[in-house]
Amino acid sequence: MSLSGVQMGLHSRPAYPATRSIGLVHRQVVGTTARRVSTRSSAIDASIFPVSLFPSHKVLLPTATGVLHVTEPHLIQMFSDLAAKTGTAITDYESDSNNSNNQDALYEDNSSTSSSNSSGNSSSSSGSSSTNSVMRFGHILSPAVAPPALMEDAVGGMPRVGVLSVVRRLRRSNDDASLVVEYEGLRRIRLVSVWQQQPYMVAAASYLADRVGGGEEQRLLDGLEWELYGLLQEVRRLSRQLRSPGEAPAELPECIPRYAPPAPAAPRSAPSLAQHLQAAGHPAGNAISMWQRHGSVYGNSKGADAAVQDPYSFMSERLGKHTRQELFSFAAAGMLELGPLESLALLNCTDRAARLQWVAAAVEPFLETQRARAAVARALGGGTGGAAGGGEEKK
Numbered sequence: 001m002s003l004s005g006v007q008m009g010l011h012s013r014p015a016y017p018a019t020r021s022i023g024l025v026h027r028q029v030v031g032t033t034a035r036r037v038s039t040r041s042s043a044i045d046a047s048i049f050p051v052s053l054f055p056s057h058k059v060l061l062p063t064a065t066g067v068l069h070v071t072e073p074h075l076i077q078m079f080s081d082l083a084a085k086t087g088t089a090i091t092d093y094e095s096d097s098n099n100s101n102n103q104d105a106l107y108e109d110n111s112s113t114s115s116s117n118s119s120g121n122s123s124s125s126s127g128s129s130s131t132n133s134v135m136r137f138g139h140i141l142s143p144a145v146a147p148p149a150l151m152e153d154a155v156g157g158m159p160r161v162g163v164l165s166v167v168r169r170l171r172r173s174n175d176d177a178s179l180v181v182e183y184e185g186l187r188r189i190r191l192v193s194v195w196q197q198q199p200y201m202v203a204a205a206s207y208l209a210d211r212v213g214g215g216e217e218q219r220l221l222d223g224l225e226w227e228l229y230g231l232l233q234e235v236r237r238l239s240r241q242l243r244s245p246g247e248a249p250a251e252l253p254e255c256i257p258r259y260a261p262p263a264p265a266a267p268r269s270a271p272s273l274a275q276h277l278q279a280a281g282h283p284a285g286n287a288i289s290m291w292q293r294h295g296s297v298y299g300n301s302k303g304a305d306a307a308v309q310d311p312y313s314f315m316s317e318r319l320g321k322h323t324r325q326e327l328f329s330f331a332a333a334g335m336l337e338l339g340p341l342e343s344l345a346l347l348n349c350t351d352r353a354a355r356l357q358w359v360a361a362a363v364e365p366f367l368e369t370q371r372a373r374a375a376v377a378r379a380l381g382g383g384t385g386g387a388a389g390g391g392e393e394k395k
Contacts, residue, residue, distance in 0.1 A: 051204075158194060258331070
């Protein structure tokens with residue numbers, strides 16, 4: 001059972017004025033559909049890459065998954081061309097791994113995700129050619145359903161911000177007249193220009209990243225991220241506790257643990273031999289400590305006493321922390337029942353702290369209800385369960 005379909009109420013937050021009903025309570029939504037990001041690019045930008053566009057009637061957030069039923073000939077041709085570039089046929093295309101493409105996304109754009117430039121650009125090589133076996137396209141809201149405020153800074157008649165998505169599976173329908181595309185959102189993209197309209201749209205795009213400072217702001221983000229992750233873990237625990245007899249254990253969506261903050265380094269459980277000898281005043285203690293600092297343990301004088309962390313996890317976090325943290329905030333938001341305007345607001349927002357706080361505030365009312373239900377269940381010696389649902393999109 002997945003928790004992604006669970007209804008969660010949302011608190012009103014000052015950053016999102018106006019009203020829309022979501023989940024259990026009414027909440028305040030963005031008035032100007034999206035915080036528009038200034039996207040004036042420089043004359044030469046190495047981070048710009050080509051991407052084929054799929055105009056959709058739904059708003060996609062990074063880490064979310066979906067199914068497209070493609071019937072229009074020009075869009076069928078688009079996916080046929082993308083499949084041909086991977087060297088496979090439509091009838092047998094399936095991505096090699098559900099995780100590899102997402103892990104690639106962590107490192108395609110890291111160097112400038114923490115910078116606060118006004119364009120929101122990110123340094124990367126190519127968003128569509130990191131590997132020839134990956135089929136990617138740009139999922140973007142169709143102008144036919146986009147709010148007028150979103151089209152004020154449109155590019156080639158299309159909303160400026162979309163999501164680079166990876167095709168997980170591509171097959172023909174039973175009647176062979178349409179395509180069924182299973183996909184997952186990877187990263188936000190910002191359109192720079194649309195340079196092909198026929199037979200399908202192709203745009204030049206770059207990654208859109210959050211604007212994050214360093215130092216104190218990053219420490220604040222780390223705290224907010226851990227706070228939200230703790231709330232989600234409690235949601236999982238209570239949902240498992242409240243499930244009906246015979247019901248499968250509830251689990252968080254797979255993207256939550258994938259992009260969750262890494263476990264903190266485990267502290268050393270007992271003093272080292274060098275510490276014992278130093279405490280006893282033995283000269284060998286200082287000698288061993290110096291050997292550890294300059295021989296087996298590299299770093300400053302506190303290196304040997306510091307917490308131990310897995311080297312692979314440490315380097316992965318150093319290289320891709322900003323992107324991982326951004327995707328975690330979207331993965332958590334994906335557990336909520338969001339309206340189109342709220343999804344657009346989150347998609348266009350580059351304030352990561354506000355997004356983490358917004359999702360945490362949305363989870364808390366639902367969590368309070370679950371805590372109350374769990375308390376009653378413990379008192380009565382029983383529990384109840386819930387159900388999750390999803391949907392598909394036709395095009």
